[in-house]
Structure formats: C-alpha cells, structure tokens
Amino acid sequence: MEIPGHETMVVEHVTFDYNGTLAVDGYLVAGLKERLVALAELVEVHILTADTFGLVREQCGDLPVT
Numbered sequence: 496m497e498i499p500g501h502e503t504m505v506v507e508h509v510t511f512d513y514n515g516t517l518a519v520d521g522y523l524v525a526g527l528k529e530r531l532v533a534l535a536e537l538v539e540v541h542i543l544t545a546d547t548f549g550l551v552r553e554q555c556g557d558l559p560v561t
Contacts, residue, residue: 506538513544513551521548528558535559 496504511517517527534540540560544551 508539508541509534510541510543513542513555514547517542518550518554521550521554523554531558531560 496506498504514521517523517531531540535558540558542551542555542560
C-alpha cells in the first residue's frame with residue numbers, strides 16, 4: 496500500500512470487529528461473505544467478537560477467516 500510521504504506498506508493481516516462492523520444483530524451484512532472470501536485470498540482475515548448474539552460460528556464457519 497502506498498501512502499504519499501510514507502514508506503510502502505505491506506498488509507498481511509486485517510482484523511474486523513463482528514457486530515456493528517460486519518454484522519447487524521448477529522447476521523452478516525448481505526453480500527459480505529463473498530467479499531470476505533475474496534479478501535482472504537490476499538491477506539489473513541481475523542474477526543474479533545464478544546458474540547453477543549451467539550451467531551458467529553453459524554455465520555462465519557465456512558469462511559476462510561480466524
């Protein structure tokens with residue numbers, strides 16, 4: 496990644512919060528699974544959550560994320 500005035504950065508890991516960022520009321524935002532799969536082909540994708548609604552494993556279990 497190139498940011499003017501800074502050294503070139505190489506992004507290897509991306510971390511997201513689940514509820515309120517990737518999901519609403521415990522459910523992934525529509526169309527997001529496909530985007531996470533595509534992103535995971537480029538970098539390691541990590542999802543952090545308190546799993547307030549208990550749905551993260553159901554919603555993300557088949558995704559290439561940790």
